[in-house]
Amino acid sequence: MSLICIDAAQVRSTLSPAACIAVVRKAMIALSRGQAQQPLRSILDLDGGDLLGLMPGRLGEDCFGAKLISVYPHNAERGQPSHQGLVALFDRASGAPLAVVDAQAITALRTAAASAVATDALARQDAQVLALLGYGEQAETHLIALAQVRRLREVRIWGRSRDKAEAFIGRMRLQVALAPLALRYCDSVAAAVDAADMVCTLTHASEPILEGTMLAPGCHVNLVGSGRPGPVEVDSALVCRARFFADHRESVLKQGAEFLRAKAAGLVDDSHVLGEIGQVLAADLPGRVAADDITVYKSLGSIVQDLAAARYVYRRLAGLDSSR
Known part of the structure; x- marks a missing residue:
């Protein structure tokens, strides 16, 4: 398997608001029914109110990964996104990384x-x-x-x-x-x-x-x-x-x-x-x-919202069945 890097533009062009609502809805039901794992996020506080967050999780039987994201609240004053980072998806069968997805776009949409x-x-x-x-x-x-x-x-x-x-x-x-x-x-x-x-x-x-x-x-x-x-x-x-x-x-x-x-x-x-x-x-x-x-x-x-959205984008761009 080759690792796919998916940027913000690809996320936005692939994941419509309606599609994102549908996949997030399913993910939240799965979380509440015990069909997903979501440990508490880890937060590293930085100076000036900035932070680094780590969110691992598993959604269903075939999807697991993590989000690593920086949150810089004052970035808006500089015309930059406040949330920046990546979502990593892994293959359940082999443990190999499948995709690295822009977390800013995923976070905004999901x-x-x-x-x-x-x-x-x-x-x-x-x-x-x-x-x-x-x-x-x-x-x-x-x-x-x-x-x-x-x-x-x-x-x-x-x-x-x-x-x-x-x-x-x-x-x-x-x-x-x-x-x-x-x-x-x-x-x-x-x-x-x-x-x-x-x-x-x-x-x-x-x-x-x-x-x-x-x-x-x-x-x-x-x-x-x-x-x-x-x-x-x-x-x-x-x-x-x-x-x-x-x-x-x-x-x-x-x-x-x-x-x-x-x-x-x-x-x-x-x-x-x-x-x-x-x-x-x-x-x-x-x-x-x-x-x-x-x-x-x-x-x-x-994190189950991030994983659901990132998986949808990955499967679409990889030419796989997006209905899962």
Whole structure:
């Protein structure tokens, strides 16, 4: 076997948002049914808030590998991606490496796809108004992915720089599939989420930017920006108010910053994490039970999502059956 190196352009041209949503959905069900292995990620903290993460895992009987990724939150100020690295896939029969895949492209697509999967499972069917807190790469992929699962009418954008937020809106208006949408900038988080049906937090905030009192009944929230203990994007009131679901329960119990802060304050215990989104998708656990429920999906990032997306791309480019 020869090792294939797959760059970001190949990932983007091969893995459509719809395809990524489909493979991530299957991967999250597999994880919750014990058909995948996912140890807690290892994090090496670097100076200035930067970090290196290592995420090994196994998906099904024939797919295993790992992601090695650097996270540099301040790269956006330099016009560079905040997440950079690689996903390595190995052959189960021989242990030989099959492919090295650009992790920045995989991460951007699969993170948004996972939020779309969670939104489809937890948001109200009539949800139409989306608030994006943040205007980086994840905001772009999230807008495109969520438009796959809900008929969006209005999208509100908040960010600390109005110029950058409006530049983001200008770029997104060029997307043909999004042309009918009303895209507008909001000068405060409260204005952005006021009566919103869905909210995605996509920032590098270290302290809460979103408060539970700001949300209307029935709202669904994807917590995405914080991927380790410490930085939080929302306050404990929001955590307490919500039906709270994890991508991977063990990971959130040990590394989910917003949950851990609420727990440390004595406001919740481990039972507040009701379960995993894969359980909801498989109909093994109820998600939203009432129209007025506030629902939260905590996304830490699952290696099974990376492996599923990378395997799909590899098999397509290698000319193999992509249906597995």
